[in-house]
Amino acid sequence: DTAVSQTPKYLVTQMGNDKSIKCEQNLGHDTMYWYKQDSKKFLKIMFSYNNKELIINETVPNRFSPKSPDKAHLNLHINSLELGDSAVYFCASSQSTGWTEAFFGQGTRLTVV
Amino acid sequence: DQQVKQNSPSLSVQEGRISILNCDYTNSMFDYFLWYKKYPAEGPTFLISIxxxxxxxEDGRFTVFLNKSAKHLSLHIVPSQPGDSAVYFCAAPRADLAGTALIFGKGTTLSVSS
Known part of the structure; x- marks a missing residue:
């Protein structure tokens, strides 16, 4: 049983398209995150949700819109994709906002051509 | 503003020897540190914290040392095994976000040869 699963694992798309990445956790955690690993290999927080409420939006362009239908799911929708959006996107979850140990999904490698 | 730094991008060690991975930080407000391990095409997995x-x-073969005066921590793996070959990230809860997210170093790629 995968604790944090995200789909798809690979996504290749053209500039200007809209795409979504889905994430689900079966750990019963209250908090979920989206992290981005860019070409320089830094892992940076994008968004954090606690019990379906947005608590962190780390100056991400508004083309990126997270949606949490319930506390086990946090999807990421990206509009008007740009070349610079190419990266690996990781979903993660933790027990609560004050719980630092986060569990990560396998990542989605997004390539915009 | 890189507040967690891993200055060695790679490290090669022979099986059975000690691996020492280093991490420096700039923010004295950090009060908790984590190490994550990442294999290719997988997400980071939590390894040990301090x-x-x-x-x-200490946790089995893995020991993390913290030197607060030097703002430095290190991860020791003894003995190193080929299965330890991975990217290791040092991380800390972001003080500016009340600890609600992690800031990561750039990672060190460890290669353990048999």
């Missing part, structure tokens, strides 16, 4: 009230934490 609170700033300790200077050492």
């Amino acid at each position: 609170s700033s009230i300790k200077d050492k934490n």
